[in-house]
Amino acid sequence: MLSEAASFCRPLNAAKSMAPEVTLSSIFSDRPAESFAAGCGLVWEGDPASHVFEVVEGVLRVFRIIGDGRRAITGFLYPGDILGVSIRDRYLYSAEAVNSVKVRRFSAASFQQAINLSPELRPQFFAKLCDEMAGAQEQMVMLSRKNAEERICTFLMRLADRRPGGRSDTMEIDVPMTRLDMADYLGLTIETVSRTITSLIGRGVISQRGRHDMRIHKYSMLARLAGDGDDMRGNGPGESYARQAVWPA
Structure with missing residues (x-):
């Protein structure tokens, strides 16, 4: 049986005129949308980073709890943004719904495999990482x-x-x-x-x-x-x- 990533990448072997446009978002296109009410947690800091998520509707807040118990929000994610693009063994943050949210999830291992197999996805993935770095630098300033x-x-x-x-x-x-x-x-x-x-x-x-x-x-x-x-x-x-x-x- 084909893996998620292999199944996703199969159209890349077809003639270019028949192949659909390949984007990071298209990885999630056949995943069912999951709904979360405002205040519900999606991932928690320290949990195994088993999935990558695309925000379909609503806004997520990404945060960490520092030593004295205070919350530090590091960013907000909007429709089209991807949560977990910086792959790690464990999530370095928690994510909660700010309002009603819909997301699609994809296995982290299959996501990485899809990136490795697709020359179309690699520059998009690189640009996403650059966006995260630029955002972190802006926040520090x-x-x-x-x-x-x-x-x-x-x-x-x-x-x-x-x-x-x-x-x-x-x-x-x-x-x-x-x-x-x-x-x-x-x-x-x-x-x-x-x-x-x-x-x-x-x-x-x-x-x-x-x-x-x-x-x-x-x-x-x-x-x-x-x-x-x-x-x-x-x-x-x-x-x-x-x-x-x-x-x-």
Whole structure:
């Protein structure tokens, strides 16, 4: 019987005109979607890393519990993101659903085998690893050099970058995470997050539209307050320089 990876890679041996496009996402295409309610755990730090997951709907928070019991959120994953792409024997983090989430899972061993067998997947996998490294570097700079207001403005800019259709100086953004989530991600207290958001609202930079919705009224000012000056990133949702990476010859 063919393994998951061998079965997946079989079309690669057919004529190119008949073979479907091969992407990291296509690995998961025939996997059933699993649903998780808000607050439910998907993986736990220290458990065997037996599966890789693709987020189909909703948002995941990825976190670690440090020695004194505090939670440090290291990132949020959105539809199209892959959890566990940095293969290890055990998960180095826990992942929970921020809101209602659907994911597809693929065996970690078969995922790695599929990458090894497919020349089309290797550069995509490499780009994903570059994205993770770039994100980790951005987070280190933000936590080590930026003050509370700059961190929160940077965070709101990142949410704006994920907005479908690109960003503009005035736009609505979805904020699915709680202020406690924001605090644990930005290395702040929830009181500081709330006070800073209130200040931004008072200055007309943003407004609260609902429990999980905000409106940015002055994106250019938000960028300046973030300490980034003129924002040099791409205008599309989720664009980054890491995605320009290519597989080394």
